[in-house]
Amino acid sequence: MPPRKRMKFPGSHNFATVSAEPTPLRRAGQGHGAARGGRCHFDYTRALPMPPPDAAHLPAMTDEPTPSDAAGGAPALTVTDLHKRYGAVTAVDGVSFTVGRGEIVGLLGPNGAGKTTTINMILGLLEPSAGKVRIGSIDLRTHRAQALAHTNFAAVYSALPGNLTVRQNLRFFALLYDVTDFAARVAELIEEFDLATLRDSKCGLLSSGEQTRAALAKALLNRPQLLLLDEPTASLDPSAAQIVREKIKTLATTRRCGILWTSHNMQEVEAVCDRVLLLSHGRILLEGDPRSLARLHGAASLEELFIRVAREPLAARGGSSA
């Protein structure tokens, strides 16, 4: 089994630490609120497009797909028969799904179901054992930089570098994402996420909710066509959570951004997601509209259905998932 590398962000490290280590998203034992107090260990720069320096400012070759090709009709995300094995452990076992443009898809499942591993592969942080990821029409494996240029993410456990202020962080990531109007874009997002009074505060000193708002602002810097949100409201108070949900829904509707959203809050999922995928033991067991899926499967609520899938995954698949 490969070692699980960990990384600290907030507070006690210098900036060079940020890109020091290739590190997948959170691992077991890291949950809500991990963004604070140095428990975060996510290498943001690994999920950046990062073209090689000499190719950074060259136009895309005409025979290669570009993100704008995707606007023609390809879903924001297409995952095909994705597998991830760690020795004897199969974390993801043949997962296929799409996220349409303007669609919010909930990726649900009990602890250890394979959600984070799936997200890590979509972000190019983990190499799949098999299968394919396409962002728009672009193959992540063969055109990584172009695919990730229009992708972004936020996760409750992956705080921004804590020794930089909110504004420094946003400017830094705007430059890494090659955002052309970066000063204006940063100002716009500071305003949109109500960060004006915090813009010169170090991120490591912010409350969990404030850090989440900063992370969401960072996630929108490059006007993503695909946004991955891992428990985006987990550390927010009910009022802030509702504001974030509305913002994300508006983003999907007005900018046609495809959103993959993980949450353990089934009421939130019903309120936000157009479609849900219920994952267990690395496989998608159920899929459908969160407002009708429970009824279709004889459960009183999505939460009840979730619990049933978590406890009896074989029954949820009609006994056919061996």
Ligand code: ATP
């Ligand atoms: P949670 O809701 O608890 O975060 P999850 O659905 O995100 O869970 P993953 O973190 O994707 O689940 O883990 C899926 C499975 O793969 C788990 O059994 C986990 O122990 C295993 N796993 C993940 N990373 C590794 C690794 N590097 N080496 C070995 N096993 C791993």
